[in-house]
Amino acid sequence: MNKTLIALLCATLSVAACNKESTSPASHDSHGHTEAAGHGHDHGPAGEKRTHFTDKTELFVEFPRLVVGEKSAFAAHLTTLANFRALEAGKVTVILSGGNLPEEQFSVDGASQAGIFRPEATPKQAGQRDLVIEVATKDFSVRHTLGQVTVFNDRKSADAVPGEEEEGGIGFTKEQQWKVDFATAEVVKRPLRAAITASGTLGARPDGEALITATAAGQIKPAGSFPVLGQAVKKGDVLAYLAPRLGGDTDMASLQAEARRAKVELDLATREHARMESLFKDEAVPEKRLLAARGAEESAKANFEATQARLAQYGSSAGGVPLRAPVTGTIVDIRIAPGGFAQEGSLLFHVADRSVLWLQLRVPEVDAARLKSPVGATFQVDGVDERFEITHGKNGRLIAVGGAVDAATRTVPVVYEFRQPDERLRLGMAVKGQVLLAAAKEAVAVPAAAVLDEGGIPTVFVMKHGEAFERRAIRTGARDGDWLEVVDGLLPGERVVSRGAYLVKLAATKTGEIGHGHAH
Structure with missing residues (x-):
């Protein structure tokens, strides 16, 4: 507090x-x-208190017994129900009607202090009257119908009637x-609806997010414009390049030169093999020479493929290993800057599809037996007053109810999938939720x-x-x-x-x- x-x-x-x-x-x-x-709340034993609500205001009014010819002060406390604060301004009118008598009205055009209005009524007609207090502001007008009230002929008659017993409280x-x-x-x-209270988190679908990590230690190079948070990407888009740090004296240029040499050697061996085939047909060379040329070509081809595979491991282009988006979605986290050095296994980018989320609730073990056929779920997150609801078959679906109790938390997971209803929801948010168990x-x-x-x-x-x-x-x-x-x-x-x-x-x-x- x-x-x-x-x-x-x-x-x-x-x-x-x-x-x-x-x-x-x-x-x-x-x-x-x-x-x-300010205003007196004590009108003696004959004072009256009435409380009444409309859709816009609450009225709590105090007034003495009404007597013909006597001025009676009303203390009308008016509260606006939109925020439960004092009504600052307006016109308040006390209306006495009914009893086959002329209607009488007594008004005050403003508050004596915030929330308190003091119309004064001097009735001219005695008898049972219907009491209404009308409130008019620049934004709305309402009528508080307070039932019947007695207007007495004289003060002696008013004082002779026992007052209402005061309520304690x-x-x-x-x-x-x-x-x-x-x-x-x-x-x-x-x-x-019957429900089970549970805590949990919001997350992406397993096939709707990806963590892009460094496959080797190396430097990050941009692929055009470097990605920014919130950027939409498609599956296969190149986000950046990783230029690996190679072991020993080897570098990317050396790998590329070795690949070119392997290609030259393969071309020469292929031509030599073709020449030997032609000569062997003309019986100009023995079969032994042909077999040797054929073996040399196979060896050159294997060496070329090995160099290509090694080069591809570290990126076939001068930029390095392309870092591609594995899923279509939005970049929700970036852990590296252009030119930065990344260690092997470190997180570089987090891409997620936030159009569909998973609500993962953890139901206490004591309530697990009630999880027979959930019909939906509701949840709230800190900072948002609105409560979000997932209805099975309408805006979401039940993915699974866990079949085992977690040994550490003593809870059972319940997972719902739903299309994201609000951009204010974020992956990883903690939620206070409920699993709905039955129809309303x-x-x-x-x-x-x-x-x-x-x-x-x-x-x-x-x-x-x-x-x-x-x-x-x-x-x-x-x-x-x-x-x-x-x-x-x-x-x-x-x-x-x-x-x-x-x-x-x-x-x-x-x-x-x-x-x-x-x-x-």
């Missing part, structure tokens, strides 16, 4: 506590909102939420990041209202990517802390019940 973030949280909690202590009862009774205090105010990496997510029913089924689920391990017990923090949370132990099931099945403990429609759960846990050690009023 980032120490700076924790320090910020503690400081914010301390400030909130100090503000709480410094707020006088008089200010609570009058619902005053001074600039120093872990206090974590909107101001604290907006300052840290925080988010909530709805508990949903969604398709989930509907299940209650939450983001996996929402679940903390507290002494071996899966735990989440459930939102009770905008600034109060409840610690709750749950029972989990299958994990599918970033989602985790909840077998027991949560219901669809509830909301849990999906980012910043650890900070709420820290807040639980700093604050008591949320039922006490506090000023921001």
